[in-house]
Amino acid sequence: MSRSLQILDDWFFAPKRDRRSWPDLLLLAGWIALAGFQISRHVMWRDEVRALTIALNGDDVIAMLRGLHGEGHPALWYLLLRGAHAVFNRVEVLPGVAFAVGLVTVALLIFRSPFPRPLVLLLITGHALLFEYVVMARNYGISALFLFAIAACYPAHRDRGVLLGMLLLLLANTNVVGAIMVGAFLLFWLLDMLASQRETQLDTPGWRWSPQLTNFAINAIIATIGVAICAVTMLPTYNDAAARDWSHASPLTAAILSLVNPGATSLGALFANLLPGIAGSVLLFAATLGLLPRRPAFLAAIAALLLTSLFFAVAANGAYRHAAVWLCFLITLYWIGWSKVATASDGLLPAIGRVSLLLVLAIQTAAGINDLRNAATGIVASRSADLGRLIASRADLANAVILSEPEYLVEALPYYVRNPVYLARDHRFGSVVIFSRKGRMDSDLGETLRLARELRDTRGAPVIILLAYRLDEITPDQIYDEGKDWRTFRASAAQIRDFREATTMIRRFGPARTDESFDVYLLN
Incomplete structure (x- = not known):
């Protein structure tokens, strides 16, 4: 390994060096100051307020849910907004709930993740966690919250209880990309258990049913119920003008191209669409290679990338906020597999993966700095x-x-x-x-x-x-x-x-x- 790669590993891919609280508190305080500054300058635009309007429609929650049916989003965000408004009776609950969700998400990263502080700093100053999922009051920030909560709970609850299943049920009802991530995480969970079973039963050929697999099946059923609730809430959509028009194109061709070139779909928004599609695709695939030491995580990351790209190509266009859900899923897998990722000191492909991940996160941080510049110069989303x-x-x-x-x-x-x-x-x-x-x-x-x-x-x-x-x-x-x-x-x-x-x-x-x-x- 070259000296420069060794320095990167020492800074960004080492186990967390200490558990002192004051540096972490400083990180959180700095993030609160930067996010709060942007919130004070932010002007709500239509996609944000539309959700609040729908959440407050109807005489009760049941009537609200009837009106929500077909809107194209599951119900969790609307329930949070309606509940907060019932308590405070002010429209300011819209940015308030978004900030509260972002605060808990960032606190999980800072205090519970195994990442060293330089890597945490990159993550919390990126466009997603500094603006899109905290200042912009939309339903995508709760996807990041539940993904990181799953990462924090996975080691202790992989083989027991239904906590992970309930978190996946909630994740499925954040947005449609979150529902896709539920399937990818279940794939990881199953493969991870099977891999652990093989490691602990080297003398026993094949695999056998176990209490852990029974627990997984129960949680998978709970998660599937969450996906079903999401689908029932969303479909059929009444916003048919947003549907793809295939009168002049082939959905099969679009699907095939999306699998080999995901950077040309809405996932390219992760690079502000500045990279050519194929260059973005190379970087997206390469960023998953750092997970090779935890093979089930690598396979789940690839599956999630392909499924998300396929969805964007065939079902609906997306934007950065949609693409960043996949990025948060990738971070979740790195979190869970960190003990192996951080100690994998050899191997060319994992090294390429770690460098690629840093490049992706550096682009996010550059976009986060641009968000601060926009706030400082008075550039608003709406008049x-x-x-x-x-x-x-x-x-x-x-x-x-x-x-x-x-x-x-x-x-x-x-x-x-x-x-x-x-x-x-x-x-x-x-x-x-x-x-x-x-x-x-x-x-x-x-x-x-x-x-x-x-x-x-x-x-x-x-x-x-x-x-x-x-x-x-x-x-x-x-x-x-x-x-x-x-x-x-x-x-x-x-x-x-x-x-x-x-x-x-x-x-x-x-x-x-x-x-x-x-x-x-x-x-x-």
Whole structure:
């Protein structure tokens, strides 16, 4: 082994050198400061607030669950939000629950993992644990929490009790990628037990049924029930506009390509899509090689990588938050196998795996530093908070009806304003947009103005119109796609002229990190 590899191993792949508490407390305090700074600057955007809106719908939990059915996510996150809101009765439970989940997750890493502190520092300053799974209030952070809890409990509970099965049941109901990880972990658990059985029964050929396998079967049944609950909650989805369109492509071809080139799927988001797909694939596969000293963990990591890639290629597109669930699963396997990984001082492939893992984590930390830069420079995800401040500053807008184009701009508004919101395409009041190809697909600026006038006349209230399309920049009569090949919008020169004559622009907000920026008009 070269001197440089030896230094890397000494720093990042050695057993934890000591168990003093004060360095770990400093790590946690530093993480809290960095995460808290970002939370104080963070503006909620539509995917975050949409979950809170759905969680609070219905007179009771049963009614909420009925409304959730088909949304595309299992119920656990919504139950947490509804429970927290029942206690505190404030919308701030949304970032509060996300931070609490992130805090416990990071505390598990710092105080319970076998990783040396330099490696822990890389992990907790990565994009996932410094921003995406703690500042961004979504249901993916709870996947990391349950994965790390499983890692912490596995040695003591592998052969007894149902704690691991219950944790897997909960993991299956965090999100669909979490459910995929349940299957991969059960594969690891089974192979790990069989390997242990072979090691302890060298004189007995083959394998035999044992109490440990009975315990595993019971836990596997519990975990499978969790996956079934997830599927029943999610399917069939009513957001059919998000489904893959295979009219011009072959799902079989996409599936085969995803298995040999996972970096070209949404897993490439782990590298901010800066690496070519094949380079990302090489790094993803290589990062699993460090698990070769614990062969069942290596096989489970490969299985999880291929299953996740296949899901992204055939079923649904993903983003960083989805891909990072697989990364957390990989970290979980390294955690469980650390005693063998950290003492494997020879072998070229494990050494390549350790270096590759460090490269992946270094990219995550670079992205985490960029998150801090965005927070420091005031780059926000949405201009919804700015709109809330604008409405609060003007008494004449206190009861104004809000209309938007595209209509999904309004989903983040309930966190900041209490004004009634009208969904133009669905012709109803509400703030949860159904991403369906059913109903009205195409609209134009003339229809937006007509609806605004109708709302003013029927409600007797001012009407605020939010336009993501800058009227002085768009091309008249050009058709604009509103995402997912879903709905379209156009504006003729005459419609633009009529709209400007009938309204007054009261604010133009600057760009946002997402597409949630808009011009604000008031109907005259």
